[in-house]
């Protein structure tokens with residue numbers, strides 16, 4: 481059964497043939513891939529093609545696919561039971577581990593997806609402040625809960641949907657959208673609506689409109705503004721948590737939010753995410769407080785042991801300098817080549833994250849990211865795929881380097897991009 485046939489079957493039973501929209505390849509064209517297995521930095525498709533994977537399940541598998549220590553942890557736990565709906569020792573260990581690595585994480589609750597984590601953080605902020613409205617940034621993605629689909633990045637951008645249908649206007653009304661990196665726009669909202677503001681929600685490094693870095697002082701400025709108006713500052717670190725070091729981006733840049741959400745990496749490739757922060761905010765959650773949140777599979781034992789195994793490998797191997805230098809080298813080479821050949825192309829990079837935008841110049845927000853030529857991205861995507869590299873099938877997603885990528889694979893990739 482090849483990918484073509486599988487996709488034909490899929491569209492008859494799954495809407496659009498996919499369980500998450502970007503997988504449909506709509507913005508790059510062609511038939512979506514079906515994967516038979518993954519190992520290290522490599523994917524094997526059902527056709528038996530070997531691909532170097534620069535998507536890494538949207539960054540969830542920072543150790544690479546099927547890391548032996550993660551596999552072993554999952555196997556051992558599976559033999560002891562997959563879920564109990566009762567407390568387990570592993571979840572305590574996991575929460576303590578996160579607390580020891582993330583400053584300001586006095587309390588943390590485990591959930592099953594990034595969507596749930598951010599939805600819960602916003603609910604805590606609203607419950608604790610008794611206020612309705614929040615500020616989010618144009619092109620930042622925070623999962624698919626109703627209010628956060630307003631002007632969201634990731635698959636919405638890819639599919640040309642600026643804000644999802646099916647969201648009550650009453651919910652959307654409570655969300656102010658301002659450009660990323662625009663502190664003045666935040667100040668203006670706060671001047672007019674500061675007393676109604678429950679939260680300022682941001683990806684500290686925006687990674688769902690392609691990669692867009694925070695301008696110097698932007699995050700610290702948000703901290704000041706939130707303090708002034710009494711809103712919770714929420715850093716959505718579902719991508720950035722444990723991405724640039726064995727902690728959050730907030731901790732690395734010295735700006736401590738009130739609430740932090742994490743996901744992807746911390747679940748080791750299984751459905752696990754977390755919301756945490758100061759006890760004064762977190763203790764509004766039931767059963768202590770009156771902000772409700774729950775989950776049949778929350779703190780799932782298999783997900784927790786996979787996550788813990790992943791975080792322990794990261795702690796031991798400390799791959800962060802290597803991820804940074806590997807991705808930096810690729811970005812530098814791609815940018816030098818673009819300059820030499822006069823191409824409209826710029827590679828933005830931070831740690832093991834990078835995005836090749838098909839335009840020139842600095843990219844500080846969504847409007848500037850959207851100038852990128854998405855047709856050129858589609859052709860780059862397919863050229864790379866033909867040469868054995870799998871990239872995110874959208875201009876508005878970031879590419880990920882894992883611990884399993886070798887220097888040789890990275891220089892082969894550079895060669896493919898620059899010739």
Ligand SMILES: *Cc1c(COP(=O)(O)O)cnc(C)c1O
Pocket residue numbers: 592593594595596598621622623624683688716717718719743744753
């Ligand atoms: C992926 C992502 C989410 C949503 O996480 P899911 O596990 O897909 O629900 C939320 N916020 C950010 C920043 C993300 O990158």
